[in-house]
Amino acid sequence: MKWLRHAWRSEKRRFLIVGAWNTLFGYLAFVAVHLLFGRAWHPTATVVAAYCLALPQSFLTQRLLVFQRAQHDWRRQFLRFLGSNSAIFAANLILLPLFVAMTDTSPLLGQALFIVGSTVASYLVHKHYSFAG
Template sequence: MQWLRHLWHSEKQRFLIVGAWNTLFGYAAFVAVHLLSGGTWHPTATVVAAYCIALPQSFLTQRLLVFRRADGDWRGQFLRFLGGNSAIFVANLILLPLFVTATRIGPLLGQALFVAGSTVASYLVHKHYSFRRLTP
């Protein structure tokens, strides 16, 4: 149990653990939306709907568990979180096809590279923007 406390002590490690959970939750939301729509929705519509379901849950886990920011204006934090996550989400939608076409790397490897880069970007955006400590 000591190793778990040590692991949870680091903000970066909490970010990775919570991020893994949020990824699983987001994928489960995607599966649920896909199944509830009977598979008739375009995959992009399914992704967007799942994103709308997963985003509030992700905000709460990042806010409370990773950055431990139960204080402050949650609405402002949520809007900044939404902006940061949405920018990364849109960048993925635009850049992945361009990257795959330009490099001839397969989409699975291309997306894996994007996930690695976007994980770092997401941590920095949320630490220094979404959940920054405002000084009076």
């Protein structure tokens, strides 16, 4: 637990720790929706459903644990967060079906790869826009 207390002192490390949780939560939501409806739904519909499940949880953890901006207006932050995440989400909507069609691989692999690139973009946009003071 000592390493966790040490890691928690840094915003970037908190982002990685909380982001790992949020990523796991979001990916598990994607997997659950895919396993429940994947044969009947287009991968884009699966992404949309998982996004709707993961977004509120992600907002709360980023706001309260990473950027610690509870004293600021949550509605404004949520709108910025929603806009920021929606831009990344739109890229996901475009890139996932293209990846699946071009490579003939599983949407699960495509989504896992997208997560890597979106992590860096997410930190930067939330730090400098969504939760900026």
